[in-house]
Amino acid sequence: MTEVRSLDRLSPAEVADVLALAAAADGTDGVYPLSEDGVLGLRGGDRIHLLAYEGESLAGYSYLDDLSGELVVHPRYRRRGHGTALLTAAGPKARLFWAHGDADGARAFAEKAGFTRSRVLWQxxxxxxxxxxxxxxxxxxxxxxxxxxxxxxxxxxxxxxxxxxxxxxxxxxxxxxxxxxxxxxxxxxxxxxxxxxxxxxxxxxxxxxxxxxxxxxxxxxxxxxxxxxxxxxxxxxxxxxxxxxxxxxxxxxxxxxxxxxxxxxxxxxxxxxxxxxxxxxxxxxxx
Missing domain, CATH: 3.40.630.30 (Gcn5-related N-acetyltransferase (GNAT))
Known part of the structure; x- marks a missing residue:
């Protein structure tokens, strides 16, 4: 079962947990799941942080600001509903999300949740x-x-x-x-x-x-x-x-x-x- 916590600011321990989750996703997917702005915003900024827990373990993270957001689920906890729980917790504010790497999994998840491809950024x-x-x-x-x-x-x-x-x-x-x-x-x-x-x-x-x-x-x-x-x-x-x-x-x-x-x-x-x-x-x- 997923527990989603909504926070205006993260503690140093929570920031460390999010960065560890992002590193695990990078190791599995071959692409880092948070932008530079996403990482800088962990230490402050005007945004909503959503943390999905399975028991005591951080299973997923998402943030929303006044422009867009990003969402990542730990590889160990995927396909257990944590991504959907994060989107549900975000509510109507969840309108724009970046997916890094254009992976098939991200595309399928986005389409299932009612999102469509609207902008492409090339490296x-x-x-x-x-x-x-x-x-x-x-x-x-x-x-x-x-x-x-x-x-x-x-x-x-x-x-x-x-x-x-x-x-x-x-x-x-x-x-x-x-x-x-x-x-x-x-x-x-x-x-x-x-x-x-x-x-x-x-x-x-x-x-x-x-x-x-x-x-x-x-x-x-x-x-x-x-x-x-x-x-x-x-x-x-x-x-x-x-x-x-x-x-x-x-x-x-x-x-x-x-x-x-x-x-x-x-x-x-x-x-x-x-x-x-x-x-x-x-x-x-x-x-």
Whole structure:
């Protein structure tokens, strides 16, 4: 029998249990079941946490925020109704859920619960050898992000660049602060394109490094790439992309990844021109 507990905040022990559950699912499925935002939200944030227990053991976890949610059941406790119990506990708020890896099991569970495939997020990858030469547009310089000094300007450009993006364009100062405090943050890899005449921020390429894990080598990432639509310079997106990839290659990394919506034709075309190919797929289900 499933007992579902609904909490506004998790204790350190509960956070550890959820992360252990996610690691077990990753080991079985070959894909981590929680996004970066999902993991960061374990330690705070405005969301509902749902924990499904079988006896004293955490059998499943789900969260809901004002945009979407994620749901994972421990491999040991699958096909015992815990996923359905979590959805039932979520009630009418359970409208949008991400499934990582586009697995058959997740698709079948979603369809049985009345969800349909509504959005596709691609992870694309390329090697860091043989990067193309893409010069910066005239009148543009690149420098590193300075925490505390560039926060406000960056948030404003990020909001404009991703005005139609359901997650990225809504980032707040707290969202930025959480990531600047993460162990992986490196200001040298957070590149800002500026107009040297007035210091105005024109665009940015925030890179990230995923450490080696489980026999897999370290990976670089185009974490966030954006150009201010009000100050667009032709070719700036491609030039910033390559500048960040060269930074990652200079760290000794051999491959890089990025995430992009399948429906974002302009971004997909840019990344394909730069040599990226689809590596894996995440799917949003809605009802």
């Amino acid at each position: 694309m990858r390329r090697g860091l050898a043989g990067l193309p030469e893409v010069p910066l547009p005239d009148g543009v310089q690149v420098r590193a992000f300075v925490p505390g000094a560039d926060d406000e300007a960056w948030l404003a450009v990020n909001s404009r660049a991703f005005a139609h993006h359901p997650e990225q364009g809504r980032w707040t100062a707290e969202d930025l602060r959480l990531r600047l405090a993460e162990p992986w943050f490196d200001s040298a890899g957070f590149l800002l394109a500026v107009d040297p005449a007035d210091g105005r921020l024109l665009g940015f390429h925030w890179t990230k490094v995923h450490p080696a894990e489980g026999g897999e080598p370290a990976l670089g990432e185009i974490y966030v790439l954006g150009v201010d639509p009000g100050g667009h310079r032709r070719g700036l997106g491609a030039a910033l992309s390559v500048a960040g990839l060269r930074h990652l290659a200079g760290l000794g990394l051999s491959h890089a990844l990025l995430y992009v919506d399948e429906s974002n034709a302009a971004a997909v075309a840019l990344y394909r021109r730069l040599g990226f190919e689809v590596h894996s797929t995440d799917v949003m289900y809605s009802r």
